[in-house]
Amino acid sequence: MTTKVLMVCLGNICRSPLAEGILQNKVNADLVFVDSAGTAGYHIGNQPDKRSILVAQKYGIDISAQRCRKFNVQDFTDFDRIYVMDKSNYENIIAQSEKESDQAKVELLLSTGDSNIKEVPDPYYGGADGFESVFHLINNACECIAINLNTK
Ligand code: 4NP
Numbered sequence: 463m464t465t466k467v468l469m470v471c472l473g474n475i476c477r478s479p480l481a482e483g484i485l486q487n488k489v490n491a492d493l494v495f496v497d498s499a500g501t502a503g504y505h506i507g508n509q510p511d512k513r514s515i516l517v518a519q520k521y522g523i524d525i526s527a528q529r530c531r532k533f534n535v536q537d538f539t540d541f542d543r544i545y546v547m548d549k550s551n552y553e554n555i556i557a558q559s560e561k562e563s564d565q566a567k568v569e570l571l572l573s574t575g576d577s578n579i580k581e582v583p584d585p586y587y588g589g590a591d592g593f594e595s596v597f598h599l600i601n602n603a604c605e606c607i608a609i610n611l612n613t614k
Pocket of ligand 1: 471472473474475476477478500504584585586
């Protein structure tokens with residue numbers, strides 16, 4: 463059976479596209495389906511931010527074919543796990559949940575790893591170095607998720 467994982471941030475152009483590409487790169491596509499979405503609809507249909515595309519490319523991951531979409535309540539049914547980048551994303555998603563089993567699917571991405579930092583900072587208004595550090599935060603968390611998924 464395929465495990466379906468959804469990565470969520472605010473805009474779905476910086477952090478969650480990276481999380482989607484990074485996790486996809488670590489798992490068997492026959493066993494794990496990965497997607498991403500944003501809580502806001504500012505950039506629907508757009509490619510990920512150039513800076514996310516570039517940092518992913520630097521580490522051999524192509525996220526350029528992804529297109530932005532907005533989170534919707536159907537995602538609670540369609541996905542087994544929903545990883546959010548920060549507490550604001552968490553509050554937003556939980557507010558849309560209709561039952562406890564929906565809420566149980568939602569988790570901060572960095573709660574899965576050994577990072578002291580619990581939120582993936584929003585790199586949108588910063589420079590390329592912000593995207594580099596965000597890449598590594600997400601990569602470490604996805605490594606733990608992938609190990610867990612692949613050994614089930
Ligand atoms: P993301 O970053 O949530 O990591 O995709 C953002 C992208 C766009 C905006 C904010 C955050 N924005 O305000 O347009």
